[in-house]
Amino acid sequence: MIRVVLPAHLRTLAQVQGEVHLDLDGLVTTAAVLDALEDRYPELRGTIRDQTTMRRRPFVRFFACEEDLSHDPPEHPLPDRVQNGEEPFIVLGAMAGG
Amino acid sequence: MSGVRLLVGTRKGAFVLTADAQRGRWKVDGPHFAGWEIYHLKGSPVDPQRIYASQSTSWFGQLIQRSDDGGKSWTPVGNHFDYEGVPGTHQWYDGTPHPWEFARVWHLEPSLSDPDTVYAGVEDAALFKSTDGGGQWTELAGLRGHGTGPSWQPGAGGMCLHTIVIDPSNEQRMWVAISAAGVFRTDDGGASWTPANKGLHSAQIPDPDAEVGHCVHRIALHPSRPDVLFMQKHWDVMRSDDGADSWREISGNLPTDFGFPIDVHAHDPETVYVVPIKSDSEHFPLDGRLRVYRSRTGGGEWEPLTKGLPQRNCYVNVLRDSMAVDSLDPCGLYFGTTGGQVYASADEGDSWTAVVKNLPPVLSVEAQTLA
Numbered sequence: 519m520i521r522v523v524l525p526a527h528l529r530t531l532a533q534v535q536g537e538v539h540l541d542l543d544g545l546v547t548t549a550a551v552l553d554a555l556e557d558r559y560p561e562l563r564g565t566i567r568d569q570t571t572m573r574r575r576p577f578v579r580f581f582a583c584e585e586d587l588s589h590d591p592p593e594h595p596l597p598d599r600v601q602n603g604e605e606p607f608i609v610l611g612a613m614a615g616g
Numbered sequence: 617m618s619g620v621r622l623l624v625g626t627r628k629g630a631f632v633l634t635a636d637a638q639r640g641r642w643k644v645d646g647p648h649f650a651g652w653e654i655y656h657l658k659g660s661p662v663d664p665q666r667i668y669a670s671q672s673t674s675w676f677g678q679l680i681q682r683s684d685d686g687g688k689s690w691t692p693v694g695n696h697f698d699y700e701g702v703p704g705t706h707q708w709y710d711g712t713p714h715p716w717e718f719a720r721v722w723h724l725e726p727s728l729s730d731p732d733t734v735y736a737g738v739e740d741a742a743l744f745k746s747t748d749g750g751g752q753w754t755e756l757a758g759l760r761g762h763g764t765g766p767s768w769q770p771g772a773g774g775m776c777l778h779t780i781v782i783d784p785s786n787e788q789r790m791w792v793a794i795s796a797a798g799v800f801r802t803d804d805g806g807a808s809w810t811p812a813n814k815g816l817h818s819a820q821i822p823d824p825d826a827e828v829g830h831c832v833h834r835i836a837l838h839p840s841r842p843d844v845l846f847m848q849k850h851w852d853v854m855r856s857d858d859g860a861d862s863w864r865e866i867s868g869n870l871p872t873d874f875g876f877p878i879d880v881h882a883h884d885p886e887t888v889y890v891v892p893i894k895s896d897s898e899h900f901p902l903d904g905r906l907r908v909y910r911s912r913t914g915g916g917e918w919e920p921l922t923k924g925l926p927q928r929n930c931y932v933n934v935l936r937d938s939m940a941v942d943s944l945d946p947c948g949l950y951f952g953t954t955g956g957q958v959y960a961s962a963d964e965g966d967s968w969t970a971v972v973k974n975l976p977p978v979l980s981v982e983a984q985t986l987a
Binding site for chain 1: 651652673674675676677678679692695696698
């Protein structure tokens with residue numbers, strides 16, 4: 519089970535409370551987590567990554583295990599502690615004024 | 617019982633304001649989509665319960681929301697705005713080619729006959745259409761592809777398609793306005809487009825009379841006379857009597873002819889309203905006095921409307937999509953400010969009341985007249 523923490527605005531949009539739990543088959547990567555997340559919550563498409571280029575939106579960050587994974591390749595395997603559910607995969611909005 | 621519903625988009629959410637036909641007491645509902653920028657909301661003329669909203673932030677991009685119950689509840693619909701083919705380039709601020717990149721939806725214009733058909737004007741400037749209630753969006757690429765697209769340059773607020781006007785007598789004819797490219801017209805439902813800027817004169821561009829490059833802020837028409845269009849340009853208030861084949865200036869005795877919104881009285885096609893703003897570098901009312909100006913002669917001669925509006929120390933702006941009229945009798949007028957006020961007049965602009973005073977900066981106001 520993969521644990522995903524979404525920022526407040528996206529929890530509201532997806533109508534979820536607390537963490538999202540996803541079961542993934544195969545390699546657990548950022549891309550695989552986002553694919554599964556968007557399959558379950560289609561309203562999140564385009565809010566975390568661009569729907570055409572699939573690039574992370576500039577003010578969105580991915581953290582896990584006290585590391586910034588935002589710049590890792592999307593097909594890069596996530597840390598073991600994310601893969602076994604010990605630690606969440608955190609999606610958050612960057613600090614950027616407003 | 618008849619009444620009015622105002623759809624107010626702000627920097628931090630949407631608000632729905634309702635009143636009965638007297639328009640004296642208002643109920644405020646919101647914020648919807650709290651924390652998000654709501655550039656525009658607009659209801660379908662054929663099904664007022666159907667409302668579309670443009671929701672965005674720099675963090676999480678663009679969403680389109682749809683309500684089928686008059687704004688009480690909302691459902692996110694399609695938000696994939698993909699330019700047709702290879703997007704190509706327009707000019708950047710420094711004159712270099714810059715790839716077309718989608719930023720946000722500035723304006724949503726529902727069809728006059730089909731509640732499932734809606735147009736979206738976007739930044740970087742393009743026009744999209746949905747025929748399934750906002751689920752799927754297709755670019756009407758003839759606009760960007762008609763020839764002058766690579767020469768368009770953004771205005772200070774971005775290169776946005778902010779105005780969409782549909783001819784009520786012939787839905788195949790539409791006009792759009794782009795900052796800073798100008799007005800474009802289609803006569804075939806959006807397949808092909810031509811610039812419609814003859815008569816515009818803009819000292820801020822190298823050739824003041826150029827075919828494109830004008831910073832048009834807003835255009836409006838009265839449904840009974842679709843060949844007559846009114847325009848608030850960056851500077852100058854303009855009028856066309858031939859469907860935008862040509863334009864002439866009608867600024868007349870306005871104290872300043874810079875501004876953003878322009879609108880037409882619901883029952884008198886020669887009565888027009890603007891909100892003069894001091895200048896392009898000082899986006900606030902002249903002398904700190906918030907005044908709506910009304911012309912009852914189709915332009916040229918203007919009178920200030922001040923009753924109920926602040927006449928000292930007022931330094932707000934009124935943005936291009938922030939003025940609307942209802943179709944009750946007498947005609948009601950509404951506008952929102954960057955200071956978070958929404959002003960209403962139930963007597964054609966003669967007197968005004970602040971319906972709300974402390975909203976986030978207002979980006980848009982639309983009025984629905986309810987049966």
